[in-house]
Amino acid sequence: MTKIFVNIGLSLDGYMAPEGMDIAHWGTPDHKNWGAKWGTLMSWVLKQQYFRELLKFGPGGETGEVNDMLRHTLERSGANIMGKRMFDQGAISWPEEAPFHTPVYVLTHEKREPWVRPGGTTFYFVNDGPESALEQARASAGDRDIRISGGADVVQQYLSMGVVDELEIALAPILFGGGQRLFASPQNSVPQFRIDKVLHTPDVTHLRYVRA
Ligand SMILES: NC(=O)c1ccc[n+]([C@@H]2O[C@H](COP(=O)([O-])OP(=O)(O)OC[C@H]3O[C@@H](n4cnc5c(N)ncnc54)[C@H](OP(=O)(O)O)[C@@H]3O)[C@@H](O)[C@H]2O)c1
Numbered sequence: 001m002t003k004i005f006v007n008i009g010l011s012l013d014g015y016m017a018p019e020g021m022d023i024a025h026w027g028t029p030d031h032k033n034w035g036a037k038w039g040t041l042m043s044w045v046l047k048q049q050y051f052r053e054l055l056k057f058g059p060g061g062e063t064g065e066v067n068d069m070l071r072h073t074l075e076r077s078g079a080n081i082m083g084k085r086m087f088d089q090g091a092i093s094w095p096e097e098a099p100f101h102t103p104v105y106v107l108t109h110e111k112r113e114p115w116v117r118p119g120g121t122t123f124y125f126v127n128d129g130p131e132s133a134l135e136q137a138r139a140s141a142g143d144r145d146i147r148i149s150g151g152a153d154v155v156q157q158y159l160s161m162g163v164v165d166e167l168e169i170a171l172a173p174i175l176f177g178g179g180q181r182l183f184a185s186p187q188n189s190v191p192q193f194r195i196d197k198v199l200h201t202p203d204v205t206h207l208r209y210v211r212a
Helices: 031-046 049-054 065-076 084-091 130-141 152-161
Strands: 004-011 015-018 077-083 103-107 122-126 145-150 166-172 179-181 193-200 205-211
Touching (some): 031 166, 049 065, 065 077, 077 084, 122 130, 152 179
Parallel strands (some): 004 145, 077 103, 077 145
Antiparallel strands (some): 004 015, 015 179
């Protein structure tokens, strides 16, 4: 059965993105030091062989349990859902072959035709809300799972809808002090989770929660 899962990186103080990391400051990573903060949050991913291969960073990289986990996350995903701010930053950063290889449903108020990328990724711009995006994702995911990719705004919406089955967090030992907070406005309807797996590494702690 298709699972709906969140898989994200989080700072120790609960932010998915540091303050200052926005499209207006994309060329200035020293603005509020967002570049270094984001780099610390994501450094573990960049080291993995599978991610290097996916982003076409060249050969090399770590193999092992974390690399396998990353590969599994990508391979189990039959559709992705994301917010427009994540999309806007990705659209100018991802290689031409965007690293999803699935349909991607972008929640936005902007009306736009689908954007087809080589390698099987097509971005669809959904204007009629998170339920509609989920319905479309279900139709295209088949028996694979649906990943709620981010950012914080969109993850919160799906948590509040009570539809998230699994929550995977790579918790980094860095304090952002501000930014896009994951649990900014928890609702009563947020499901309860239990710990399924914890994997310690020197860079981050991988936490996996499933519905209680
Ligand atoms: N740490 C991680 O693992 C991780 C993962 C993903 C992203 N990120 C980072 O998180 C940041 C973005 O997160 P965010 O919370 O600021 O924004 P976001 O969730 O990516 O996007 C929010 C935007 O999406 C559109 N949107 C969201 N829900 C909608 C709805 N129901 N109907 C219509 N439009 C809707 C709106 O844009 P419009 O009104 O303009 O259409 C809204 O401003 C980026 O810096 C990104 O790189 C981090």
